[in-house]
Amino acid sequence: MRHYRLALLGFGNVGKALSKLLLNKQEELTNRFNLIFSVTGIATAKHGVAIDPMGLDLSRALVVDDLGSLTRQPTPRDSCDFIRRCGANVLFENTPVNYETGQPAIDHLRVALESGIHVITANKGPVVHGYQKLKKLAEVKGRKFYYESTVMDGAPIFSLFRESLPGANLLSIHGVLNSTTNLIFSLMEQGESFDESIKYCQKIGIAETDPSGDIDGYDAAIKLAVLTMVLMDFPLKLSEVKRTGIREIGSAEINQAQSLGKRWKLVCHAERKEDGVEAWVSPEMIEPDSPLYHVQGTSSVVQFETDVLGLLTIIESDPGPQTTAYGLFADFLNIVSNHTL
Amino acid sequence: MRHYRLALLGFGNVGKALSKLLLNKQEELTNRFNLIFSVTGIATAKHGVAIDPMGLDLSRALVVDDLGSLTRQPTPRDSCDFIRRCGANVLFENTPVNYETGQPAIDHLRVALESGIHVITANKGPVVHGYQKLKKLAEVKGRKFYYESTVMDGAPIFSLFRESLPGANLLSIHGVLNSTTNLIFSLMEQGESFDESIKYCQKIGIAETDPSGDIDGYDAAIKLAVLTMVLMDFPLKLSEVKRTGIREIGSAEINQAQSLGKRWKLVCHAERKEDGVEAWVSPEMIEPDSPLYHVQGTSSVVQFETDVLGLLTIIESDPGPQTTAYGLFADFLNIVSNHTL
Numbered sequence: 001m002r003h004y005r006l007a008l009l010g011f012g013n014v015g016k017a018l019s020k021l022l023l024n025k026q027e028e029l030t031n032r033f034n035l036i037f038s039v040t041g042i043a044t045a046k047h048g049v050a051i052d053p054m055g056l057d058l059s060r061a062l063v064v065d066d067l068g069s070l071t072r073q074p075t076p077r078d079s080c081d082f083i084r085r086c087g088a089n090v091l092f093e094n095t096p097v098n099y100e101t102g103q104p105a106i107d108h109l110r111v112a113l114e115s116g117i118h119v120i121t122a123n124k125g126p127v128v129h130g131y132q133k134l135k136k137l138a139e140v141k142g143r144k145f146y147y148e149s150t151v152m153d154g155a156p157i158f159s160l161f162r163e164s165l166p167g168a169n170l171l172s173i174h175g176v177l178n179s180t181t182n183l184i185f186s187l188m189e190q191g192e193s194f195d196e197s198i199k200y201c202q203k204i205g206i207a208e209t210d211p212s213g214d215i216d217g218y219d220a221a222i223k224l225a226v227l228t229m230v231l232m233d234f235p236l237k238l239s240e241v242k243r244t245g246i247r248e249i250g251s252a253e254i255n256q257a258q259s260l261g262k263r264w265k266l267v268c269h270a271e272r273k274e275d276g277v278e279a280w281v282s283p284e285m286i287e288p289d290s291p292l293y294h295v296q297g298t299s300s301v302v303q304f305e306t307d308v309l310g311l312l313t314i315i316e317s318d319p320g321p322q323t324t325a326y327g328l329f330a331d332f333l334n335i336v337s338n339h340t341l
Numbered sequence: 342m343r344h345y346r347l348a349l350l351g352f353g354n355v356g357k358a359l360s361k362l363l364l365n366k367q368e369e370l371t372n373r374f375n376l377i378f379s380v381t382g383i384a385t386a387k388h389g390v391a392i393d394p395m396g397l398d399l400s401r402a403l404v405v406d407d408l409g410s411l412t413r414q415p416t417p418r419d420s421c422d423f424i425r426r427c428g429a430n431v432l433f434e435n436t437p438v439n440y441e442t443g444q445p446a447i448d449h450l451r452v453a454l455e456s457g458i459h460v461i462t463a464n465k466g467p468v469v470h471g472y473q474k475l476k477k478l479a480e481v482k483g484r485k486f487y488y489e490s491t492v493m494d495g496a497p498i499f500s501l502f503r504e505s506l507p508g509a510n511l512l513s514i515h516g517v518l519n520s521t522t523n524l525i526f527s528l529m530e531q532g533e534s535f536d537e538s539i540k541y542c543q544k545i546g547i548a549e550t551d552p553s554g555d556i557d558g559y560d561a562a563i564k565l566a567v568l569t570m571v572l573m574d575f576p577l578k579l580s581e582v583k584r585t586g587i588r589e590i591g592s593a594e595i596n597q598a599q600s601l602g603k604r605w606k607l608v609c610h611a612e613r614k615e616d617g618v619e620a621w622v623s624p625e626m627i628e629p630d631s632p633l634y635h636v637q638g639t640s641s642v643v644q645f646e647t648d649v650l651g652l653l654t655i656i657e658s659d660p661g662p663q664t665t666a667y668g669l670f671a672d673f674l675n676i677v678s679n680h681t682l
Contacts, residue, residue, distance in 0.1 A: 154649065159505035164497035164500035164501050164504055165671065167366055167674050289635060291632065308667040309495055309496065309657065309664050309667055310640070311656075311657075312656070312658075313654075314655055315653070317654070318651040323651055326650055329649070330505070330506065333508050334504075
């Protein structure tokens with residue numbers, strides 16, 4: 001029986017959903033994967049930090065207001081100090097995305113890898129801004145750097161290419177990757193205004209107080225950049241993704257599309273060209289015979305064109321924090337399957 | 342540099358497409374996978390048999406009428422004798438499907454595994470009729486038994502669950518898995534008759550002279566049984582799949598569906614119940630908001646409901662022998678990645 005010690009940096013909706021999934025799957029992990037786990041550290045920005053080398057009571061961590069009440073160690077100086085002292089084999093990094101620099105998540109992952117800790121993140125920032133260096137550091141240290149949940153929540157995208165499409169060369173990517181704009185368009189088609197639709201997304205917790213990350217296409221662009229870098233092995237900078245948001249699509253444009261039997265979608269494209277990869281995000285009117293047309297609400301879709309298959313389309317319906325949590329969990333199991341402690 | 346010796350039993354459209362793919366990818370295999378291959382045996386029912394322990398000239402094998410002209414060994418007594426004498430590490434079994442018994446393909450795979458040869462097949466027969474025994478034999482012998490191309494051509498389905506969805510429990514499967522009936526419905530929607538549509542499918546080579554395997558739902562049912570057995574780990578017999586074919590769907594039914602804004606599809610279902618799995622295949626009128634509605638012609642679609650993700654939908658568009666060949670090729674690379682010679 002192998003014993004893995006886990007640490008969680010960030011304990012919001014996703015970190016909590018992961019904890020619940022780990023608790024639900026505890027018996028299966030023992031019986032099917034021959035492993036037990038303990039959570040030796042949880043760190044948050046606003047609800048304290050807990051470290052216990054003997055393992056925290058995860059059920060209690062899910063309900064206490066101040067994690068500090070569970071700790072058996074002095075409070076760490078900062079997140080990097082937490083990572084060095086948490087005594088984990090695997091770090092789940094779930095701090096908020098920083099579109100501009102990827103920090104401080106890049107530092108978190110670097111410090112963890114340098115300390116011999118496998119890293120798993122749902123944070124797109126460190127992948128888009130630190131992929132090459134983190135990948136190399138992980139290789140040098142013989143540890144894994146996985147990030148399945150950065151795109152399409154927990155749907156298997158990176159593991160698909162890593163494990164299931166060997167020898168395939170990716171020629172193009174097309175997809176609807178941002179949930180908030182997709183839900184906004186769905187609501188506007190039902191007669192809501194742009195502003196009302198945004199308010200609804202904020203109310204159900206999928207849009208930020210400042211919704212520009214979604215509306216101006218940053219979230220879609222960063223996901224596309226992550227896909228392009230990892231799956232097309234092309235060092236695309238986020239600033240090289242041409243980006244048009246959805247602010248120009250008002251009720252008149254929605255009605256016009258509907259009268260043509262079409263729908264607006266914020267579409268991501270990446271296409272391999274002779275001298276590299278061209279990537280862009282923009283609102284487009286989509287015909288009803290495209291799978292993109294039918295992906296409504298918070299669902300998402302991606303289409304992969306390779307040199308070996310016809311177009312391969314993957315749709316993830318109705319995601320939530322628990323599906324993002326599954327992506328983190330799947331990364332953990334994939335690390336465990338291929339690694340001895 | 343590892344050297345793999347391959348044998349091909351069956352050398353029709355798929356076997357030939359695989360050979361072309363191997364030739365096209367030869368340099369990539371060397372550079373990216375550090376391996377070289379030679380084909381030491383090819384056996385056909387009507388175009389002779391060739392064995393050469395030093396490696397056959399695959400380009401010539403693709404153009405000669407009689408493979409016997411290339412052999413450097415006496416003609417084997419039968420297919421099992423061929424397998425024992427071909428000197429291969431990996432056998433690609435691509436003989437025609439036998440819905441009733443899975444033979445002689447089961448014997449082919451058994452003899453190969455007993456001889457220490459990895460086996461890869463696009464033939465559903467041995468999976469549906471021999472899965473448990475062949476899986477066990479492969480484990481005992483430390484060899485692999487892979488069959489990615491049996492369902493949805495080369496689209497990654499089995500490898501997805503094997504590698505990319507760890508710890509996920511499959512609750513239900515829904516899909517359109519038979520190309521011929523799907524194309525027949527598409528043609529009938531364009532005004533062709535049932536008989537004309539069948540003739541067209543026969544002309545382009547996707548339906549047999551006796552089209553009952555497709556039309557009466559055997560092909561869909563056997564694919565569903567394979568998915569259920571492997572992915573739900575449930576020993577479903579082919580005879581336990583309730584099966585209704587498409588003979589009752591004439592032009593009147595097609596028109597009726599069109600007037601309701603719907604489309605007929607031959608749909609496969611498998612659902613986990615308390616006491617096992619219920620599986621059925623039947624023609625259904627599908628609403629336009631279902632991804633199944635939009636999968637036209639020879640394309641196919643499958644939807645997986647698990648305990649960890651929202652509905653996951655996979656669509657493979659416009660398959661052909663070359664996509665089935667990629668499934669075989671991917672199985673080969675997956676075996677190679679996880680095995681030393």
